[in-house]
Amino acid sequence: MALTKVKGKQFRVFAASSCVVESQSCSITIQGNLEDASTQDSTSGYSEEQMTSKQWSVQVENVDATLATLRGLITRFNSDAKTTVGWDQTGGAQNRVAQNAAFARSGQAILNDLSIVANNRQTVQVTCQYQGSGAIS
């Protein structure tokens, strides 16, 4: 079966099992940390990278800025508890229903960066960044 393209609005982040509502964009980053393991035995002149560890993070921009959302995010930021964060293809009403796509993953994460921007005459912009902790599955 041919691959079907997923639209940006259907690629969404879920936090604490709920779709992050009214977001304008989101991004996930999975990074492998490499170190050059080449030795004096190496003859090619190129580095020989070895993956020492991996990390992941999720960012969601311009989420819903209601009182309940803002309070909830600050409470989560203040807590040492980790939150289940993941991503999935969505569909259904308001593109909020998880479709269990093949690329869907989730894991435990820390809300480590939160910005609330309230500029005159502009929509309030809230950006959250989650630092993944441990494996995604």
Add this chain to the structure above:
Amino acid sequence: MDKGQHIRLLITDNSEKNVIALATDLTLHLSATTEDSTTKDSSDTNGEWNEYDVTQRSGDIQFSALVGVGTDPYSPETTDPAAPEVIGGLSFADWINKMSDTPINWKLVFVSSTNNRVIGKTICSGQGKLSNLTAQGSASAANATYSGTLNIFGGVTVGTD
């Protein structure tokens, strides 16, 4: 979605109860420092996932406003006692006096009604220290502006009202 003018920074220091007069922009930024807490007890497999813990939290509030002179029409001295929920204005001159080691009590609140000066629900509150105040004039009729940074001191309390 809510507009930026519906969220204001309220200063409640020394019994004052003021928002920033002629305010334009406002940003609350909270950041947590994390460290990888995996140890030598972890798997020997190359490319395992890092596991993070929070080591420190910090934050600041950045605000911008126009420089003004005169008396704020909503200053505490002129506020109608029958409408105490209407809050006064904090000017650039007031901010100059707040540059000290003494923490300032602040609240981030939803506001509404005339001039967006009527207090609504509290988003969060805490204490902060003014760490930067910058004002700018220009060789034109453009408004003089100023901006400031309030570094969060000791934590952020989520509103419960």
